[in-house]
Amino acid sequence: MAAAAPPPLPFRTYEEYLEAQVTARDLRYLESEAVGRQLVELGVCGSGDVLRRQEFEARAAAAAGPAAATPQKSLASTGKEIKDNFLRALAEREEANRTGKISSIIFIRDRNSHHQEVSAYIDYAHRLRTDDFEVYFSGKKRLFPRNTDLSFYNWDRNVSTSTSSPNYQVIAENACGLLFKNKSDRKIINVDPKAYPGDNTTRxxxxxxxxLHVVIYDHIIRRGT
Structure with a gap:
């Protein structure tokens, strides 16, 4: 009887796997997360029983095997008659965000049902996994800011929230203003319209x-950088 395959790892990259084993206590004594990852890989930090990069990638490839053979679900935008520029922009980016080639952040500012001005930075790839986008692309509903998005602000009530997603860490208290750190390649996205948006990022x-106002930040993910 063939040996059972090892369980899939809950990490998308080897760097993310190493970073998960760096504790807050470790970070207090280290220069950066990069140093922490190096020490985990060497067995100095973490559990000590660490997979080598080749072992991790072999297990990831084995886990992806059956999934790769599964037919891909058609895109939510397929077959829709899309006239608005914003929905067309989302449709153009849908496949790349679903496959992880691009990680887009959508800024939307508008008025809610109480006529209050609200805005949010939305993790598009995360919303694609949690929302039914067919109703958005068909015009039955609007993609709208939520207080669970990366950053939400009610301008009338002066209420704000910040929530990290599976793809981005929110860095709210920073001299440079609001920043988002991509969890795959650890690059910083700066949403200040007067600032450089970051490496591999376009505004x-x-x-x-x-x-009222829409801006899309497209971040091309560079694996292993």
């Missing part, structure tokens, strides 16, 4: 009739 304002 695209979108003219739309659906909202």
């Amino acid at each position: 695209t304002p979108v003219e739309t009739d659906l909202y």
